[in-house]
Amino acid sequence: MPTSKDVARLAGVSQSTVSYVMSGRRPISEKTRKRVEDAMAQLAFQPNAGARALASRRSQVIGLAIPFVPDLHRGSMMGFISVIAASARQSDYDILLVTDDEGPQGLERVVGQQLVDGLIIMQVEGDDARVPVIRNLPVPSVLIGIPEKHEGLKCIDADFELAGQMCVEELAKLGHETVTLVNWQDAVVRRRVNYVKRFHHGVDKAGAATGAKIIHVPGRATIAGMEKAVANALEQTKGVPAFIAPEAANQDLLVEALNNLGLVLGKDVSVVVNCSDSLAERQRIPLTTIDFEPDQVSRRVVQMIVHDLTEPTSRSHEALELIRPVFKHRKSTIRPRPQR
Amino acid sequence: MPTSKDVARLAGVSQSTVSYVMSGRRPISEKTRKRVEDAMAQLAFQPNAGARALASRRSQVIGLAIPFVPDLHRGSMMGFISVIAASARQSDYDILLVTDDEGPQGLERVVGQQLVDGLIIMQVEGDDARVPVIRNLPVPSVLIGIPEKHEGLKCIDADFELAGQMCVEELAKLGHETVTLVNWQDAVVRRRVNYVKRFHHGVDKAGAATGAKIIHVPGRATIAGMEKAVANALEQTKGVPAFIAPEAANQDLLVEALNNLGLVLGKDVSVVVNCSDSLAERQRIPLTTIDFEPDQVSRRVVQMIVHDLTEPTSRSHEALELIRPVFKHRKSTIRPRPQR
DNA sequence: TTGAAAGCGATACCAG
DNA sequence: CTGGTATCGCTTTCAA
DSSP states (O other), X not given: OOOHHHHHHHHTSOHHHHHHHHHOOSOOOHXXXXXXXXXXXXXXXXXXHHHHHHHHSOOSEEEEEEOOOOHHHHHHHHHHHHHXXXXXXXTTOEEEEEEGGGOHHHHHHHHHTTOXXXXXXXXXXXXXXHHHHHHTOSSOEEEESOOSOOTTOEEEEEOHHHHHHHHHHHHHHHTOSEEEEEEEEHHHHHTTOHHHHHHHHHHHHHHHHHXXXXXXXXXXSSHHHHHHHHHHHHHHOOSSOEEEEOOHHHHHHHHHHHHHTTOOBTTTBEXXXXXXXXXXXXXXXXXEEEEOOHHHHHHHHHXXXXXXXXXXSSOOOOEEEEEOOEEESGGGSOOOOOOO | OOOHHHHHHHHTSOHHHHHHHHHOOSOOOXXXXXXXXXXXXXXXXXXXXXXXXXXXXXXXXXXXXEOOOOHHHHHHHHHHHHHHHHHHHHTTOEEEEEEGGXXXXXXXXXXXXTOOSEEEEOSOOTTOTHHHHHHTOSSOEEEESOOSOOTTOEEEEEOHHHHHHHHHHHHHHHTOSEEEEEOOOHHHHHTTOHHHHHHHHHHHHHHHHHTOEEEEEOXXXXXXXXXXXXXXXXXXOXXXXXXXXXXXXXXXXXXXXXXXTTXXXXXXXXXXXXXXXXXXXXXXXXXXXXXXOHHHHHHHHHHHHXXXXXXXXXXXOOEEEXXXXXXXXXXXXXXXXXXX
């Protein structure tokens, strides 16, 4: 493999000139630049990453901490990862994976070995063991998800509060007087992921603002449980029922339960789902869907970390960015006829 | 950050001794080893990856070429990735992502920059642009998936031929005389992924061996199309119908189509699916599932590449490893009563 | 069993 | 605008 020395020799310049041609950190005459570039092309030169990292003290690699994910979220996770990797390349960074089962020490390792210049932490939960660790790490990082204590951290997430709000407003505007929120399943709630709370908050807030009555029913993992929950909600419902099912795992069940109770979606009942893995498309069911452009989060997170990595000034100041959700398939919700 | 020099000083030994303690490449007296290890712990020393790579000419990083995946396969893809990353760590390797949208040159780049010691290529298709590239790369690589021309390459994949065979044998053994294979959808077939062909081959072979009649119907993307295909198959069916639906995208549709035609799964008709993203669990539908342990492939692929990377002798000889599928939920297929 | 010292292949400072 | 050279932190001969 040719080295920059070889390039220098062939181009008849010094090694440092070759380096400066690559980095552009000092003016080079058009003539020598051309000679160097030709030599590089001729030798198919590629700079040695290790040597570069050693000398420059930057690896041009970003560590990506991926969570251990239960089946359901895997699809979306994958989307994040590939978009993050692709966007990172656009800024001349590579992505190194840090798996969860190495524990938070994994983060200390890749930073300690100076393998990475910064970190992106995915799926941050309310009380995440990785958070205290990254606080003490000498590299910038950006979190996807918002931990309980996030002072001084850069976080980005979908705006779940707004999502909850929008769901209720949508239904209230159509004329629904009662809206049932099917909660996340217990396993998720117990993980204390912050977004559950935030979604609830948005729902309740919009309920108060619009006057819609909000019924909360727990997320159930079985169809029987779901049917009971739904029946229960229907009893307390005034007018045409409406449901909000933010968790993907519940959506199939809710749809099935409503079917079993003889309610036709988009006709007898409105359903709004969130974060749907394209349930609407997949099953061709009339649902209103509220969702986030996942790529938007991914690209933004890379922007943020790259900014911290390249901006020489201003060490990582706190930041909290929320991505706005959007409606899709919106026509399938119904406008109840006035009930009296 | 402390360097090995600092460790050496603190331990009162030379820098080379520190290095040898870490690598174990030469005997060290118990006494000095202890002194060095203590010093390392005391300083929380971590070796600088760039320097190490530069000096040793090995980065301890494996490049993982991830494909651009359509939604459906994303979940399983994610499983591969995290298991690969975790297993790699067990052998002291890290994983660097190489996205597809950098093209095959992405592979040349990471190898050329000596960022990686070897490559794992995911989702290799029948005629894959990356294959000719890696052939000329000076590092070992392992492919997941089997390209048309694979002489001299190390490949690993699920044994789709055997899977096809097992599906038919299962149904034939139960007494089905006619078996309908619902093919992959056109988009997949056109990509010339090898496994489609291999699955077919297994199905036909087992059909011939068992005497079961095999009907092929094309994979359809719409429910109407699927219903027609199913109806068509039923006309040609003798005895109790049985279906094999290897592609996940078709499975929902097939189940729905059968429902619409009034056929009850596990009672009027047997269905065997393959590569199911746990459709059976998700929908609680009585299906027999044949599947692969995805983790098995992932772990094996890491073993293979690590072997090539550490075995000083024997440069990458060709290899083709097929992972055996297994049945799940098997009881839901039916044993047809003798028809005359 | 250990130490000294010469690289590995870039970067970046100091001169000119 | 360009060249010489010290340096980054570790590995690995060569000598003892």
